[in-house]
Amino acid sequence: MSSPARAVATLYRRFQTAANDAYARRGWKDATLSHVQFLTEMDEEGTRLSDLASALGTTKQYAGKLAKDLESKGFITLTGDPTDRRAILAKPTARGRAFYEDACDVRTELESDFLSRLSPSRVTTFVALLDDLVGPQRQ
Amino acid sequence: MSSPARAVATLYRRFQTAANDAYARRGWKDATLSHVQFLTEMDEEGTRLSDLASALGTTKQYAGKLAKDLESKGFITLTGDPTDRRAILAKPTARGRAFYEDACDVRTELESDFLSRLSPSRVTTFVALLDDLVGPQRQ
């Protein structure tokens, strides 16, 4: 496993499945990590789908798909923006907020689980490295 | 982007698309990173599909699918194992080896590209961290 690329891929997939499993075990059936990331970017007053899309670095189409999915699961409501009749505001429901809090717990748990092989200082190093690698979009 | 999980996911996806694009640019149309990982585990004398599956940590089904795909693209040949009539040996063709060499170049290029934001010593640290995180399968 000397290829960094492969290591990153493996790490990613393990975390993803572990997270989705953990949500299911806590009773959030069919909730996934990408739902959580979507919720993360949403604020209480409601956020436009296209703002969510650009915050997540994805397409409007995918944002719309996720939004419908989250709405059908009762995690968010979708309402028209009164100030712009094209726009749609996504706002978390009580259930959505409850799920989000649980998801944060799961994240903390999993991250500490995953990172428990490293000493605290190496965790810091690792996170800093990742931020540097991913942070400022190149080009 | 303070979540390590999300950073890892982003990093992974960026590398994957960059790799697949690079293969296409070099004329290897429809070749992907997962094909390369498959080739990586194959030796010249031929390797059983199930050995490949376990080496890659995936299922026999997926290994079979990848194998057919690689065969149809002319990267490998599939022949029955003379010593076990159930088994199938995957062996790289000349074209497969040529692609693999190109893919190694791509990998080197991309990795140095991705890691160029870090100083050499930090690269070493990063790779070591990944190995520790992913290496010995937990549980």
Added chain:
DNA sequence: AGCTTCTAGTAAGCCAGGTTGACCAAAAGG
């Protein structure tokens, strides 16, 4: 006012990279 351009979102379909479950045939072990 009118025209153009930009922006918010939708529809439909494709792709990569997998997984699960049910099955079959050959091999290995008693």
Added chain:
DNA sequence: CCTTTTGGTCAACCTGGCTTACTAGAAGCT
């Protein structure tokens, strides 16, 4: 022999996206 294990297949499904083509409404310019 008979049972269990192993190597592989088929078919269906899932997650997490992307592309292309489109419409409705907003904004800016003249």
